[in-house]
Amino acid sequence: MSRPLLQLALDHTSLAAAQRDVALLRDHVDIVEAGTILCLSEGLNAVKALRAQCPDKLIVADWKVADAGETLAQQALDAGANWMTIICAAPLATIEKGHAAAQARGGEIQIELFGNWTFDDARDWYRTGVRQAIYHRGRDAQASGQQWGEEDLARMKALSDIGLELSVTGGLTPTDLPLFKAVNVKAFIAGRALSGAKDPQQTAGAFLAQIRDIWGS
Ligand code: 5RP
Numbered sequence: 001m002s003r004p005l006l007q008l009a010l011d012h013t014s015l016a017a018a019q020r021d022v023a024l025l026r027d028h029v030d031i032v033e034a035g036t037i038l039c040l041s042e043g044l045n046a047v048k049a050l051r052a053q054c055p056d057k058l059i060v061a062d063w064k065v066a067d068a069g070e071t072l073a074q075q076a077l078d079a080g081a082n083w084m085t086i087i088c089a090a091p092l093a094t095i096e097k098g099h100a101a102a103q104a105r106g107g108e109i110q111i112e113l114f115g116n117w118t119f120d121d122a123r124d125w126y127r128t129g130v131r132q133a134i135y136h137r138g139r140d141a142q143a144s145g146q147q148w149g150e151e152d153l154a155r156m157k158a159l160s161d162i163g164l165e166l167s168v169t170g171g172l173t174p175t176d177l178p179l180f181k182a183v184n185v186k187a188f189i190a191g192r193a194l195s196g197a198k199d200p201q202q203t204a205g206a207f208l209a210q211i212r213d214i215w216g217s
Contacts, residue, residue, distance in 0.1 A: 001184050003215045006207050007060065007167065009191035011035035015042045015049055021195050026054050028204035029194075031187055033060040034081070044079050051080025058082045064112050066090045069098030077105040085110045085134065088117040096128045103129070110134050110167065113159075122162050132186065133159060137170025139192075148179055156183045174206040181214050 008029040012018040018038050026032065032054050034046045039061065042049075047061050061076035061084045069086060076084040086098050088111050099109045110132040111125050122133070135156055137146055156166055160183070168180060169189035177188065190207060197203035 001215060003217065004185040004211055005030035005187040006204065006211065007031035007033055007169075007187045007189040008194055008204075009033040009035045009062065009169065009189050010046075010050070010195070011037040011191045012195065013037060013041045015046055018046070019049065019053060021200060022050065022053055024200050025194060025204055026057065028201055028208065029057075031058040031060060031189075033062050033189065033191075035191060036062050036064055039063060044075060047076060047079040047081050060085065060110070062112075064114075065094065065098060067094055069094035069096070069109075070101045073098040073101035073107075073109065074105075077102055077107045081107065083108045083110050083132070085112045087112050088114060088121065088133075092124055092128065095125060095130060099128050099130050108132055111164075112136055114138055119158060119162065122159055122164060126163050131163070131165055132167070133164045134167045134169060134189070135159070139171060142171040148176065153180070153183060156180075160184045174203065174210045177207070177210040178214060 006029045008025050010018040032050055034050050038046045050059055059081045061081035064085050064087045065072045066087050073084050086095055086109055102109050109130050111130060112134050114136050159166055165186040167187040167189055168185050172188055172190050173193045194200050194203055
């Protein structure tokens with residue numbers, strides 16, 4: 001099992017505020033995400049600005065695309081993203097088109113797992129050539145009391161067995177990470193725990209210390 005990466009999710013409603021957190025945290029994280037909320041607030045410019053601010057980082061455009069996979073993957077990757085997300089409910093044709101456009105630009109598609117999906121869907125995504133998925137506890141589901149449980153861990157393991165690399169997200173804090181010690185995690189994605197912290201760098205350090213303690217350096 002390789003060491004999971006740490007991804008900063010920027011769900012700010014203002015680009016200036018997001019960029020202040022990036023300046024604080026970019027040296028403490030592996031991946032920077034232009035979050036859905038930021039992109040809906042600031043448009044394509046959010047991805048372009050983050051690429052300019054972080055020329056050497058992996059950048060994710062978390063657009064949760066449901067249609068027009070080719071056009072949107074072209075736009076996201078041409079703006080500077082390495083990876084773009086497509087929602088699991090999207091038709092396979094959208095995933096195929098998005099994947100082809102991302103691949104042509106040296107990038108990748110990540111499937112966002114929210115709500116209803118099946119392992120047959122996951123096998124179909126894998127067959128299109130997609131290799132990444134994001135196991136997600138939505139912020140609204142979290143707010144209404146949804147906890148991580150054994151069923152999540154079993155589903156993560158089954159997705160890994162299909163061949164998908166999994167990132168995990170949804171209200172994560174450093175103390176949650178031991179839960180996932182048996183899972184092959186590509187990246188832990190943290191938004192509010194970092195951006196909302198009194199000391200964001202110290203919280204990033206706590207994530208990294210947990211990752212090091214559990215998965216080694
Ligand atoms: C919401 C998202 C978030 O970017 C992701 O879940 C990380 O944010 P947080 O740690 O604040 O839950 O994709 O749809």
